[in-house]
Amino acid sequence: MRPYVIGFVPMSVNYVLLYHFNVVQCRTMALSLIALENTVLYLPLIWVLTHALGLVGAVASFVCAEALTTVVTPLVVGEAARPLKQQNGTLLGLFDDIELVDETVTLAPGESLLVFTDGVTEAVDKNKAFLGDAAFAERLSARAPFASAQSVVDATTQIVDAHAAGREQFDDLTALALTHTPPTPAEKSLPIAGAHEVPADITSMDIVKEAIFATGADGPLKRRTTLAVEEAFANVVSYSGATHAWYAVEEMPAGLSVTLVDDGDAFDLTTAEAPDPDFEDLEFGGMGMRLVRDLASDVSYRYEDGLNILLIAVLS
Numbered sequence: 001m002r003p004y005v006i007g008f009v010p011m012s013v014n015y016v017l018l019y020h021f022n023v024v025q026c027r028t029m030a031l032s033l034i035a036l037e038n039t040v041l042y043l044p045l046i047w048v049l050t051h052a053l054g055l056v057g058a059v060a061s062f063v064c065a066e067a068l069t070t071v072v073t074p075l076v077v078g079e080a081a082r083p084l085k086q087q088n089g090t091l092l093g094l095f096d097d098i099e100l101v102d103e104t105v106t107l108a109p110g111e112s113l114l115v116f117t118d119g120v121t122e123a124v125d126k127n128k129a130f131l132g133d134a135a136f137a138e139r140l141s142a143r144a145p146f147a148s149a150q151s152v153v154d155a156t157t158q159i160v161d162a163h164a165a166g167r168e169q170f171d172d173l174t175a176l177a178l179t180h181t182p183p184t185p186a187e188k189s190l191p192i193a194g195a196h197e198v199p200a201d202i203t204s205m206d207i208v209k210e211a212i213f214a215t216g217a218d219g220p221l222k223r224r225t226t227l228a229v230e231e232a233f234a235n236v237v238s239y240s241g242a243t244h245a246w247y248a249v250e251e252m253p254a255g256l257s258v259t260l261v262d263d264g265d266a267f268d269l270t271t272a273e274a275p276d277p278d279f280e281d282l283e284f285g286g287m288g289m290r291l292v293r294d295l296a297s298d299v300s301y302r303y304e305d306g307l308n309i310l311l312i313a314v315l316s
Contacts, residue, residue: 074086075114075140076105076111076112077140077152077177079145080144081138107178109180110181111179112179114176116174120173121133123160123169124164125164131163135163139159140156148179152177156177195261197246198245200242200243200245205229207247213226217255224295225258225295228295228296229258232310233260236260237262242262244263245261246261252315254315259311260308260309260312261309263306267308268303269289
């Protein structure tokens with residue numbers, strides 16, 4: 001603390017001198033005293049800091065003094081913005097041997113953690129007034145709740161821009177938000193292990209086909225499995241209204257098993273009536289359920305937690 005005590009005296013004198021220079025207009029006297037102050041006070045102070053404490057001590061003292069002037073408190077943003085209770089520590093990166101303390105912040109679903117630099121709360125308007133912590137939190141609360149972390153950051157920059165009203169700012173502005181997004185029902189309870197999510201459109205069949213042909217099964221079995229899965233997958237993405245789809249391929253001692261999962265409308269392929277179209281009416285995915293049943297050794301279906309789960313087993 002000694003550097004702060006030593007530095008306080010010349011800083012206080014300097015403030016008085018600048019006051020006289022700018023306000024009282026005793027400029028000749030003020031300039032003379034400033035020159036005397038620099039000679040009598042600042043030069044000895046610099047010598048003490050650089051020789052007694054070392055150059056590193058001088059730099060560290062300056063950085064610490066600057067850091068102590070600004071403490072930025074992160075906000076937890078949900079239905080409103082509230083300060084995060086925390087214990088301020090040493091400025092990060094100042095020393096190599098400081099002990100870092102881990103803290104856990106628990107966010108409720110939909111809440112965001114917003115951390116930012118002092119360029120946010122110290123943004124100045126045309127009257128040189130700071131935005132301030134309380135006003136920033138209040139204006140952020142007025143825009144809550146937020147759908148995503150990006151929307152929290154966007155709101156932060158908009159609030160600063162509105163306060164600054166075009167006035168040039170001289171401090172950096174950096175903001176980072178983390179949002180607790182609750183999982184969708186499908187992500188919460190996917191009932192099969194090792195499933196891979198794919199886009200719910202027909203082009204994803206190429207991915208499933210690659211997985212089938214990557215197995216060690218013989219060629220004819222792979223082709224039969226692919227044909228059966230193609231027809232079932234075409235029905236899923238074309239008619240169920242699914243927005244998420246998953247697949248899993250498993251090698252069995254006597255064949256292959258492919259499980260298709262989707263979050264579309266409930267549809268039991270195993271009990272649905274199989275149409276018998278004319279040959280000229282057939283299209284890709286149009287041979288349908290009859291072909292799936294003819295090619296597969298076993299087809300089973302269940303509807304669980306809002307998901308269609310179809311298992312197709314093809315034995316050699």
